[in-house]
Amino acid sequence: MKRKSATPLISVMIAALNEEKNIARTVRETVRIKKYKLEVLVVLDSKTTDRTGEVAKKAGAKVIHTGKWLGKGAALRLALPFAKGNIIVQMDADYQFMPHDIPKLVEPLLNGYDVVLGSRYEKGGNPEKGSVTRLRRIGIYALSLLTSIFCGQRITDMPAGFKAFKRGVLKDINMQIDHYGYEAEVIIKAAQKNYKIICVPVDYKTRIVGNSKLIPFKDGFLFLKTILNVGLRGFFNR
Numbered sequence: 001m002k003r004k005s006a007t008p009l010i011s012v013m014i015a016a017l018n019e020e021k022n023i024a025r026t027v028r029e030t031v032r033i034k035k036y037k038l039e040v041l042v043v044l045d046s047k048t049t050d051r052t053g054e055v056a057k058k059a060g061a062k063v064i065h066t067g068k069w070l071g072k073g074a075a076l077r078l079a080l081p082f083a084k085g086n087i088i089v090q091m092d093a094d095y096q097f098m099p100h101d102i103p104k105l106v107e108p109l110l111n112g113y114d115v116v117l118g119s120r121y122e123k124g125g126n127p128e129k130g131s132v133t134r135l136r137r138i139g140i141y142a143l144s145l146l147t148s149i150f151c152g153q154r155i156t157d158m159p160a161g162f163k164a165f166k167r168g169v170l171k172d173i174n175m176q177i178d179h180y181g182y183e184a185e186v187i188i189k190a191a192q193k194n195y196k197i198i199c200v201p202v203d204y205k206t207r208i209v210g211n212s213k214l215i216p217f218k219d220g221f222l223f224l225k226t227i228l229n230v231g232l233r234g235f236f237n238r
Contacts, residue, residue, distance in 0.1 A: 009037045010106060011085030014061070015075045016093035017045035020052045021209035026091070027059035029099040036106065042093070043079040045069045052093075072161075073182025077175045088170055092161040094207055096131065101202040105164035114169045114195035117155065117187065118162030124201035125157075131206040136216055143223050147184055150231030151191035156199050159183050159223060169195055180219045181226030188227065192234040 012030050016023055023042065030040050042056040046069040053063045066078040076090060087109055091097055097118060105116045120127040121140070132140070144158040161183065173189040175182055190197055 007037050008087055008106070008110065009039070009085040010087045010089060010102070011083035012038065012040045012089045012091055012102065013043060013076055013079060013083060014040065014056075014091050014093045015043045015045070015072045016048070016052050016056065017069075018048050018050050018052060019093040019210065020050040020055050022095045022207075023052050023056045023061075023093050024059045026093055026095045026099060027056050027061045030091075030102065031060040033099065033102055035103055039084060041079060041083055043075045045075070071178035071182075072180055073175060073185070074178035076182070077178075080170065083167075086167045087164060088167055089164045090161065094210065094212070096205050096207055097160070097162040098203045098205065101162070102164075104200045104202060105162070108198050108200065109164055109166055112196060113198050114166050115187070115190045115197040116164040117157065117197065117199045118160050118164075118202040119157035119199040120160060120202065120204045121156045122199045122201040125204070126201070127204040128206050131204050139216065139220050143184070143220070143227065146224070146227050147187055147231075150188050150227065150234070151197070153191070153197065154199070155187060155197075158187060158227075160202075162202060165190075177226055177230075179222050181222045184223055184226045185230050188230045188234065 027040050040061040041064050042061040043064045044053045057063050064079045064082050066075055089102055089105055105118055108116045119125055140159055144155050147158040148155045177185045
């Protein structure tokens with residue numbers, strides 16, 4: 001497939017909850033990418049009590065308020081109509097995934113792929129020592145393996161909050177999951193619709209400030225429930 005010569009518009013969507021200390025660096029390094037036309041949308045959790053929104057706006061982002069917080073999946077789904085790009089990149093606000101890796105996710109979409117998954121554990125990936133506990137690493141491996149079974153291809157880092165999609169793909173797969181389980185939902189639904197998916201290696205740093213919003217056992221269960229529900233529903237509806 002020939003690559004289009006026009007510079008694409010990329011919408012980088014970042015869900016954020018009390019990330020005042022991390023969001024400025026995340027936004028600033030994203031807007032410095034000059035390879036594409038690019039907009040940064042920070043989707044602000046209504047439970048935020050610090051200056052995340054103000055800091056993000058000053059750094060160059062457009063801040064989106066979606067009303068009552070229903071979960072990360074709901075936040076990104078509700079913010080999607082505000083995005084102008086024909087390519088959507090989702091990235092976490094905590095400066096653990098690196099903005100300089102955004103082109104790694106975008107380029108495959110310009111060359112025939114439909115969904116690109118940033119992976120800490122794809123060959124060439126670089127998770128910083130201590131950035132993921134051993135228990136979480138085991139959970140990531142198990143959940144990714146189960147996702148792979150339902151997708152019919154190897155998925156190396158399903159829970160990673162660093163993914164890119166053609167806009168039409170996101171619209172077609174019709175996200176429904178409100179919580180973290182949407183990370184699995186979008187992959188499995190895309191595979192069920194025969195979209196081309198690729199995992200690309202990315203860097204991952206140890207969180208410097210604040211705590212992760214993901215609760216391992218609670219959210220791990222939601223991941224598992226989503227994988228089974230979406231995967232089995234697709235299997236029986238074939």
